[in-house]
Amino acid sequence: MDRRTEDRVPVVQVKNLTIDIPMDEGVLTPVRGVSFSIHEGETLGLVGESGCGKSLTSKAILGINDKKCRTGGEILFSEADHVLDLLKLKYGSEEIRKIRGERASMIFQEPMVAFHPMYTIGAQINECTRLHITSDKVKSKEITLDMMKRVGIANAEKRYDQYPHEFSGGMLQRALIAMALVCRPALLIADEPTTALDVTIQAQILELMKSLQKEFDMSILFITHDLGVVANMCDRVAVMYLGKIVEEASVREIYKNPKHPYTKGLIGSVHKVGTHNQSKLFSIDGTVPLALNLPKRCGFYERCSSRIEGVCNRLEPGRTMLDDDHSVNCFLYDKENIHG
Amino acid sequence: MIPTVLIISFVVFFIIQLPPGDYVSSYIAKMSAEGEIFTQEMIDEMRAEYGLDRPWYIQYFYWMMDILFHGDFGYSFSYLRPVWDVIMDRLGLTIAVSLITMAFTYLVSLPIGIYSANHQYSVGDYLFTFIGFLGMAAPNFLLAIILMYASYVWTGTPYIGLFSQEMLQNGIHLYNFGEFLKRLIIPVIVIGTSGTCGVIRTVRAQMLDEQSKQYTLTARAKGVSERKITYKYCLRAAINPVVSGLSNSLSSIFTGSTISAIVMNLAIQGPVLYTALKNQDMYLAGTILLVQAVLIVIGTLLSDIALGLLDPRIRFEQQKED
Numbered sequence A: 001m002d003r004r005t006e007d008r009v010p011v012v013q014v015k016n017l018t019i020d021i022p023m024d025e026g027v028l029t030p031v032r033g034v035s036f037s038i039h040e041g042e043t044l045g046l047v048g049e050s051g052c053g054k055s056l057t058s059k060a061i062l063g064i065n066d067k068k069c070r071t072g073g074e075i076l077f078s079e080a081d082h083v084l085d086l087l088k089l090k091y092g093s094e095e096i097r098k099i100r101g102e103r104a105s106m107i108f109q110e111p112m113v114a115f116h117p118m119y120t121i122g123a124q125i126n127e128c129t130r131l132h133i134t135s136d137k138v139k140s141k142e143i144t145l146d147m148m149k150r151v152g153i154a155n156a157e158k159r160y161d162q163y164p165h166e167f168s169g170g171m172l173q174r175a176l177i178a179m180a181l182v183c184r185p186a187l188l189i190a191d192e193p194t195t196a197l198d199v200t201i202q203a204q205i206l207e208l209m210k211s212l213q214k215e216f217d218m219s220i221l222f223i224t225h226d227l228g229v230v231a232n233m234c235d236r237v238a239v240m241y242l243g244k245i246v247e248e249a250s251v252r253e254i255y256k257n258p259k260h261p262y263t264k265g266l267i268g269s270v271h272k273v274g275t276h277n278q279s280k281l282f283s284i285d286g287t288v289p290l291a292l293n294l295p296k297r298c299g300f301y302e303r304c305s306s307r308i309e310g311v312c313n314r315l316e317p318g319r320t321m322l323d324d325d326h327s328v329n330c331f332l333y334d335k336e337n338i339h340g
Numbered sequence B: 001m002i003p004t005v006l007i008i009s010f011v012v013f014f015i016i017q018l019p020p021g022d023y024v025s026s027y028i029a030k031m032s033a034e035g036e037i038f039t040q041e042m043i044d045e046m047r048a049e050y051g052l053d054r055p056w057y058i059q060y061f062y063w064m065m066d067i068l069f070h071g072d073f074g075y076s077f078s079y080l081r082p083v084w085d086v087i088m089d090r091l092g093l094t095i096a097v098s099l100i101t102m103a104f105t106y107l108v109s110l111p112i113g114i115y116s117a118n119h120q121y122s123v124g125d126y127l128f129t130f131i132g133f134l135g136m137a138a139p140n141f142l143l144a145i146i147l148m149y150a151s152y153v154w155t156g157t158p159y160i161g162l163f164s165q166e167m168l169q170n171g172i173h174l175y176n177f178g179e180f181l182k183r184l185i186i187p188v189i190v191i192g193t194s195g196t197c198g199v200i201r202t203v204r205a206q207m208l209d210e211q212s213k214q215y216t217l218t219a220r221a222k223g224v225s226e227r228k229i230t231y232k233y234c235l236r237a238a239i240n241p242v243v244s245g246l247s248n249s250l251s252s253i254f255t256g257s258t259i260s261a262i263v264m265n266l267a268i269q270g271p272v273l274y275t276a277l278k279n280q281d282m283y284l285a286g287t288i289l290l291v292q293a294v295l296i297v298i299g300t301l302l303s304d305i306a307l308g309l310l311d312p313r314i315r316f317e318q319q320k321e322d
């Protein structure tokens, strides 16, 4: 983790990503210009309250949001010899389907419903192998079984032919990880992968992800509510609020030296409550407004105790680089623009 | 299963004899209206002859005994023939018409349901929804009359009933089979469309439900094509309620559609049941209803087996119970 990130190529660069969803009441804009990049072998944590747009952002990378979602910006994905803008690929086209599962894959919050109940686990993992690696039945089954063993599924040959309802939640999450990693993708997106699991199983799954990450040298976008898990898993953290990234820094920096009033609130509430009480993690007063017809001002304005009247309610803060590796969107640190 | 059928048969018989009067009284009423005069002795004699002078549960007992030990379902007063012969007369044709309309219903509604779900709120979806509801709201007999009229205007032949005069005399042979098929078109459309809308709505709703499932997203995330997602993932799970719906079809295959059949003059089972109930031809009505009940029970069994084959979770439940 001490390898210097700036020396290496970003695997994926999200640039000014916006997502609009047309609704009966108007256009919802749950993602409003998100930018971040993830380097090779690095884990970026994406944290923020429920509904701030984490899942939409991550699903946009694979192009698997609802058809009605309209995306803007760029998602640059590094292939061996070229860079691909994933947002330019047509919905469900062959090009994007070659990325999905093979170069970038995803695991989800609820493993219990992530598999189709009527096909065996083995068949569903193997489908990914056959789509991307080999259509040879014998070979692909070998590869699939090997991956199932690697993620710690005992008795893999027998479990290959079992159905999802015969698996426990933890085992299903292992199977889901096997399915996501069978093609050795460059990027793994993990959308709250342990939220639905018991604490002890959570720890096992996180250890598994870490060891496989080292082994395969892949990058991870790790989405979570749990700041304790962030400290354990991530190299850098992006804090998201109301469809924007409001602060980004290394894990150590975020914990020691949080700048944005929202981040300060988050870290503060963790210290107050202790590490493993998820429901209390985000105990900041007020709620996230709905991203519909938002006025032009700082998204955190209503809940912010340090707000600057006349500035924060008239303008939207842009990104300020505090140093090479720490950026924040807040007027408190943007002395030039306040008066400009 | 057997107790279920026995209880059903008992209830059926009880309900059939509920309305005041019996076959003899409705027969006398009809005849008197035409000027015939009956003495009380004649009436009593007729009752005794048909066994209608005994209490209904005794009648039920003898009816059941005959069915169980002699395979005899009783006698139809109005056809003056054994009930089973009356039913057999129309069985082949009824099954043929029913199966063809069923095939029509599913062939039309499955693709439309899938299309509507995949193109939710598109022009096509709205159009099919509109036509579907129109088909459901408009009474079948009305559609039958309109189509019969239209076919008469266009072709000059009144397509009423499944057989032409000529067929009734000579029977169906290879040379007039085409004509027979032509005569099937209108009944199939009329009876078929009545079920189509329901199946379309079920399939559409199920498919939409499946598309929002997490496992559909998982499949998309691993690179499965949209086409395969529709057929392998969504349809596979969406088909379950359609299969359970099939269990009721077995008994409707046996009777066919009553009102449409009367309007279109189709020689199938439905109208027979209708007149039997009207005339209090109790053994005939009772037998048809009994057979229907048995078919529903068998249909449920068959659809349970089919669901077990389709869905591993149900298969496990079934194995656990054994």
Ligand SMILES: Nc1ncnc2c1ncn2[C@@H]1O[C@H](COP(=O)(O)OP(=O)(O)OP(=O)(O)O)[C@@H](O)[C@H]1O
Pocket: A021, A028, A030, A049, A050, A051, A052, A053, A054, A055, A056, A057, A066
């Ligand atoms: N298909 C959709 N149609 C309409 N609104 C949507 C849709 N998907 C997401 N949203 C809205 O967009 C916002 C962001 O959703 P998203 O799922 O990205 O949140 P999240 O940050 O992942 O939250 P959570 O922590 O609860 O998973 C939410 O307010 C949600 O209501």
Ligand code: SF4
Pocket: A260, A261, A262, A298, A299, A300, A301, A304, A305, A306, A307, A308, A312, A317, A329, A330, A331, A332
């Ligand atoms: S910009 Fe103003 S309102 Fe927004 S977080 Fe900073 S101080 Fe608070």
Ligand SMILES: [Mg+2]
Pocket: A054, A055, A056, A191
């Ligand atoms: Mg989410």
